[in-house]
């Protein structure tokens with residue numbers, strides 16, 4: 437399902453006599469059906485705000501979001517969100533966490549069990565169905581969060597730094613798993629990250645936002661062959677990374693530090 441962002445702006449009113457904050461300004465791009473797009477930008481540039489607007493959890497101050505041909509004004513059953521923070525229910529087992537959304541939708545138990553088993557298998561957690569979140573590692577809990585999203589069979593997955601709390605190696609491994617799932621389901625993915633390496637590993641297109649107010653600074657096409665590890669094609673990898681660093685302003689910052 438295609439996602440179209442048309443001149444989206446967001447201004448938060450200033451509380452307690454403070455000035456209003458313009459978080460996003462004139463954001464426009466399209467995520468094609470089945471595409472994997474990463475949004476990269478400095479802290480506070482409005483990435484989460486943008487994701488919430490796309491999810492229909494918050495409304496833009498100007499502009500609009502289209503999901504297919506439909507205007508987004510409230511959360512859609514075609515869209516699922518994976519948040520950064522651990523959002524598993526500690527009192528529910530893995531299987532009951534994953535089945536929660538289906539239960540809410542009123543899906544019958546037998547049907548639910550089948551879908552839950554499949555989603556758990558997809559994220560590589562078979563055998564852990566009866567465990568509770570505190571009996572799992574952070575990476576496994578994030579897999580539960582992904583399975584809980586997948587089970588709803590969303591056309592669009594919105595992910596807000598879902599692997600931010602994980603170490604680099606675990607992050608890479610789960611990233612590869614996400615790519616496999618994306619390949620198997622054909623869903624559209626909008627993925628927010630701070631990490632240049634993660635954006636390069638995962639996305640076909642990388643949208644770089646400027647510091648607040650967030651504007652689209654540049655959009656990079658990523659044609660590197662998968663798996664995208666530095667050693668596959670070091671020159672092309674280095675070139676893309678250098679372009680991203682430059683767009684984000686990391687090269688100027690490094691020069692300033694040196695001077």
Ligand SMILES: Nc1ncnc2c1ncn2[C@@H]1O[C@H](COP(=O)(O)OP(=O)(O)OP(=O)(O)O)[C@@H](O)[C@H]1O
Pocket residue numbers: 448449457458459477478479480481482483484485486630648
């Ligand atoms: N509900 C709100 N009320 C007022 N201002 C807000 C609100 N939510 C976000 N902001 C402001 O909007 C800006 C963008 O916030 P947002 O959380 O979208 O940034 P972000 O890019 O996701 O940052 P990070 O990378 O740190 O998660 C920030 O300056 C923040 O203070």
Ligand SMILES: [Mg+2]
Pocket residue numbers: 483484485596
């Ligand atoms: Mg954020």
